[in-house]
Amino acid sequence: MLDRSTAVTTAIEPTEMQMPVPQTPAKPKIQNIEVSDNYGKFAIEPLERGFGATLGNAIRRVLLNSLKGAAVNAVQIDGVQHEYSAVSGVKEDVTELVLNVKGICLRAHGDKPGSLRLTVQGPGQVTAGDIQPSADFEVVNPEHYLASLDSAKAKLSIEFKVGIGKGYVPAAPIEGGSIGLLPVDAIYTPIRKVNYLVEKTRVGQVTDFERLTLEIWTNGAKHPVEAVREAAQILVDSFFQFSILGKEQEQGAARPALTQAIPTEVYNMPIEKLDLSARTLNCLKRSKINKVGEVLEKSADELLRIKNFGDKSLSELYGRLRTLGYMKDEEPEEEEPVAAAEAPEAPEAEAPTPIGEAAAKAPDAKREKDKTPKPKETIRDLGALRTFFGGEPKEGENK
Secondary structure (H helix, E strand, C coil): CCCHHHCCCCCCCHHHCCCCCCCCCCCCEEEEEEECCCEEEEEEEEEECCHHHHHHHHHHHHHHHCCEEEEEEEEEECCCCCCCCCCCCECCCHHHHHHHHCCCCEEECCCCCEEEEEEEECCEEEEHHHCCCCCCEEECCCCCEEEEECCCCCEEEEEEEEEEEECEECCCCCCCCCCCEEECCEECCCEEEEEEEEEEEEECCEEEEEEEEEEEEECCCCCHHHHHHHHHHHHHHHHHHHHCCCHHHHHCCCCCCECCCCCHHHHCCEHHHHCCCHHHHHHHHHCCCCEHHHHHCCCHHHHHCCCCCCHHHHHHHHHHHHHCCCECCCCCCCHHHHHHHCCCCHHHHCCCCCHHHHHHHHHHHHHHHHHCCCCCCCCCCHHHHHHHCCCCCCCCCCC
8 A cells, every 4th residue: 555645746846947048139240242333242141030021122122212313314416406307427316316315324423413515526436435524423334325427527416414313204395495405214213223032041049030132233323332321321211200209299398499300310420529528528428428319309407407517518518509500599589578568467367465465565555556647637528618718608518
């Protein structure tokens, strides 16, 4: 017979159970696999599951649609009034010549539209490299073929209207343009093609991560690295507005008057670049305020609560922000004196005065009343009015 009192039961402690430890992903790193003037291949890993397609699709759409570029949007050929004309000594007709103009790739050195000029005399081939140099625009593909001149007397003179824009803009009639100004399909985007590939990758023993490979082809007007950086900045600026959602309401309305929404580059600017005095700078840094955006998000009361940060430091800080254009100048308060003058009965809105104090103030109020100038006597009686002007009062009227 089993003696139950001597039975021993061994329990497994929870600490002895082998639980899988989740792998913390390392910070994603990007590498340049292959880069040239018009081609770039980049890879970033490790990414959490799902972020490969999210980032790849977003940056692809921005690269194709949102990057600015320069392109010819209209041409004016000497001696030509419409696209169905022919130019003497030129092998191509005007329609074919305009189609060749669409292939000119330009790099802009500014943000303003402008014009370029081409003047050549035959015989020989005319290429984009024959366009006269300009300080505003640079021809990226000088070998691009435009036309052929078949005689020594043949002459071709073209003025190119260059615009700044995004994507692809089809030719459209130009309102107010001169006779002979021919519109051209404008290919502003410097990006020719974008591909991305999402693959599985591993971190330690965990294979549930992704690797994003991005390929970019450009027309040479913008370097692939520059294109990726610009597209990423556009996405950062767009998502930044969501990251500050609700902060203004939570922190109160007493904020410095900003000139506009805080751009990302301004928000992330170190406060050392404001050239503040050592005292003001140290006060901010001790409070863990290291960026200009963090300063702009705080009200004056919040800043003044910082230890050793007084009115002088606040005035210096706001002065630097206004000088750099991050804050509006204070507007003079012109309405306050008028409001004060129009409210003579404000004392009546004060709290009720105790009875004892009211009795003590009564004699003073009486004396003030006696000092009030009395109105001058007026002639109210009609009979007295007639007597005043030398007449006699009528019957029933008082003298």
